[in-house]
Amino acid sequence: MPRIEVLDDNMINMIAAGEVIERPASVVKELMENSIDAGAKKIILRIEDGGRKLISITDDGCGIDAEDIPKAFMPHATSKLKNRDDLFNISTMGFRGEALASIAQVSKVTLTSRTSDSIAAYTISVDCGVKEAVKPTSGDCGTSIEVRDLFYKLPARSKFLRTSNTEMTHITEHFTRIALSHCDLDMTLIHNGKQSYRLTGGQHIRNRIEKLFGKQISADLIETQSGEKGIDIYALMAKPSAARGSKKFQYVFLNNRYIKDKFISHALKEAYRGLLEPNKHPIAFLFLKIDPTSYDVNVHPTKTEVRFVNANLIHSQVLAVMREKLLSTNLDVNATLNRPVVSLDSPAGGTNDGGRRERIAAAMGDFFKTHSTQVPEQKPLNFSGSHKTSSFASGNYPSGHSQNYNHAKTEVFKKEPKNEIHSFNSDIAENDAKPLLQIHNSYIVAQTEEGFAVIDQHALHERIIYEDIRKRINEGNLSSQRLLIPETFEVSPEQLQAINNNSELIKKLGIELEPFGPSTMAVQAFPSMLNKVSPLEFVQDLIDKFQDNTLGVDAESLLHEVLDMTACKAAIKAGQALSTQEITQLLNDKENIERASRCPHGRPTTITFTMDQLEKQFKRTGF
Ligand code: ADP
Ligand code: MG
Numbered sequence: 001m002p003r004i005e006v007l008d009d010n011m012i013n014m015i016a017a018g019e020v021i022e023r024p025a026s027v028v029k030e031l032m033e034n035s036i037d038a039g040a041k042k043i044i045l046r047i048e049d050g051g052r053k054l055i056s057i058t059d060d061g062c063g064i065d066a067e068d069i070p071k072a073f074m075p076h077a078t079s080k081l082k083n084r085d086d087l088f089n090i091s092t093m094g095f096r097g098e099a100l101a102s103i104a105q106v107s108k109v110t111l112t113s114r115t116s117d118s119i120a121a122y123t124i125s126v127d128c129g130v131k132e133a134v135k136p137t138s139g140d141c142g143t144s145i146e147v148r149d150l151f152y153k154l155p156a157r158s159k160f161l162r163t164s165n166t167e168m169t170h171i172t173e174h175f176t177r178i179a180l181s182h183c184d185l186d187m188t189l190i191h192n193g194k195q196s197y198r199l200t201g202g203q204h205i206r207n208r209i210e211k212l213f214g215k216q217i218s219a220d221l222i223e224t225q226s227g228e229k230g231i232d233i234y235a236l237m238a239k240p241s242a243a244r245g246s247k248k249f250q251y252v253f254l255n256n257r258y259i260k261d262k263f264i265s266h267a268l269k270e271a272y273r274g275l276l277e278p279n280k281h282p283i284a285f286l287f288l289k290i291d292p293t294s295y296d297v298n299v300h301p302t303k304t305e306v307r308f309v310n311a312n313l314i315h316s317q318v319l320a321v322m323r324e325k326l327l328s329t330n331l332d333v334n335a336t337l338n339r340p341v342v343s344l345d346s347p348a349g350g351t352n353d354g355g356r357r358e359r360i361a362a363a364m365g366d367f368f369k370t371h372s373t374q375v376p377e378q379k380p381l382n383f384s385g386s387h388k389t390s391s392f393a394s395g396n397y398p399s400g401h402s403q404n405y406n407h408a409k410t411e412v413f414k415k416e417p418k419n420e421i422h423s424f425n426s427d428i429a430e431n432d433a434k435p436l437l438q439i440h441n442s443y444i445v446a447q448t449e450e451g452f453a454v455i456d457q458h459a460l461h462e463r464i465i466y467e468d469i470r471k472r473i474n475e476g477n478l479s480s481q482r483l484l485i486p487e488t489f490e491v492s493p494e495q496l497q498a499i500n501n502n503s504e505l506i507k508k509l510g511i512e513l514e515p516f517g518p519s520t521m522a523v524q525a526f527p528s529m530l531n532k533v534s535p536l537e538f539v540q541d542l543i544d545k546f547q548d549n550t551l552g553v554d555a556e557s558l559l560h561e562v563l564d565m566t567a568c569k570a571a572i573k574a575g576q577a578l579s580t581q582e583i584t585q586l587l588n589d590k591e592n593i594e595r596a597s598r599c600p601h602g603r604p605t606t607i608t609f610t611m612d613q614l615e616k617q618f619k620r621t622g623f
Helices: 009-020 024-037 066-072 084-088 099-105 164-181 205-213 215-219 262-271 311-327 356-374 457-475 493-501 503-508 535-551 555-570 580-592 611-617
Strands: 042-048 054-059 108-114 121-127 135-137 142-148 186-191 194-199 222-228 231-237 250-254 257-259 284-289 436-439 443-447 451-456 480-490 512-515 520-527 606-610
Touching: 009 099, 024 042, 024 054, 024 099, 024 142, 024 164, 042 164, 066 108, 066 121, 099 108, 164 186, 164 194, 164 205, 164 250, 164 257, 194 205, 205 215, 205 231, 205 284, 222 311, 231 311, 250 262, 262 284, 262 311, 284 311, 436 580, 443 580, 451 457, 451 580, 451 611, 457 555, 457 580, 480 512, 480 535, 493 503, 493 535, 503 555, 520 535, 535 555, 606 611
Parallel strands: 042 186, 250 284
Antiparallel strands: 042 054, 054 142, 108 121, 108 142, 121 135, 186 194, 222 231, 231 284, 250 257, 436 443, 443 451, 451 606, 480 520, 512 520
């Protein structure tokens, strides 16, 4: 066995550099963080060749005293920690005292700095750990650092560097993270002499998001905040329709530090549960402020991971505030119509437009008036009160010619339509009797306050059934019906196991299964609200689901999947003709359930068109 030796500083720095400095972007991150810790109000970053050739930063922070300048490059040298307690109450971005030493170990660094009480600036150069003497020079208050030829003595490391563009993408990402969490900071990013970003200090976060990600992302963000249980949360969330294929647009900041945290990511995902299609990830910007003693940042050299004292509390607070906001927001998808071919200048502008809106509303009314007669086999609606005694009240949709789907809520009848369905006035927003139209037996077109909505009847009904069963299960109020003749089926030992493992859930669903011989089971009772669904087929699919789910899916996810399946089976289908009463019932139910904008798989149920969009398309914006 060779003898044990203590590594020299050079080796120590080299190893530390390997941990902290992975690529040019890591240098950029460390330097920006140091400027922020120095109280800078303004930073300018200049990059050449993706950072390979040059990374330079200039700040207007507090500067470094001349005699401290060489110390700044020593390993474990920091002005940010004084004693042990500080380590558990960190309010600066840095504290490990490693970055400058590591960077200077693997590149050529020149640092120039001047404090406000010094008449001169001082400068030092370090080449791969070899320091020159500190010299006076001229310069403004603050610090500027130039890092050249990163990894030039380490071919093994420089080999891993990617193209200038790729390295620049990583740098921009770090720039973005700092920009989002430090709106007060004036920030400039220049690559190869060309300005990539110029962000003025004191911008609102929404403006920053627009500058960094464009209007499309910034325009529609839903804002929410809360300050309970010692956790301040401010969130900007995009509507589900803006979701992306990756988690790239999820930014979480803890006390202004960008972090990656699996509890928070999970909460974010849960908040959007049922609102997104599979493989879609929400766009969200989340800003948390909590007491620094309630988490530890000293977990990882790059400090993007933290350890919370009470991760569950963070999880539940984040989930609650986001979910509540999402559920109380109208998330209907806004139709994006093509731009009009010729744009007409609108001298009037705005929405206060001397009756234009009313004229268009009237025109739309006319349109629906002439077209609504096309609802297949539509029965004239009588709102004079007779519906109170109609089949609505029994909890059923009225039986249509082809369909009698069995689901309803009684509270919807509180709404008493004031007008006959075909009577119009320009004040459509106040008019409860809205014109309705079913197209291709699949979509419903309905007038709304802002314009009109197109609704996918199957998707919406799925959501209604989903929410209804979920509510009934939670309230223990899902009634089931005994089958006159039990339906029997064969089961394998694995299937039997799956049934036994999920007996609780089966019971909750209002299904009664009993052994009917050595390898036979019988469905004895089945939920009454699923009277359009074959009990046998349903139970067999349910068992398949249980077997698919043996990989330890949590109860909540399994319930979601089962409800999802139930809703899909029980919902009215596309291609099914509906009576006006059935349509009205669907739309009323939409108003009374949660997450009505999305079906349980996350697809939209409703797409809205605004009058403004119509005006543009009809080129009516000019009058
Ligand atoms: P840390 O940030 O963890 O303290 P660094 O190696 O990044 O360690 O920096 C070492 C020290 O150099 C800092 O503690 C700070 O005192 C000083 N320093 C670095 N950059 C700046 C800057 N831009 N302005 C003022 N002081 C700086
Ligand atoms: Mg630092």
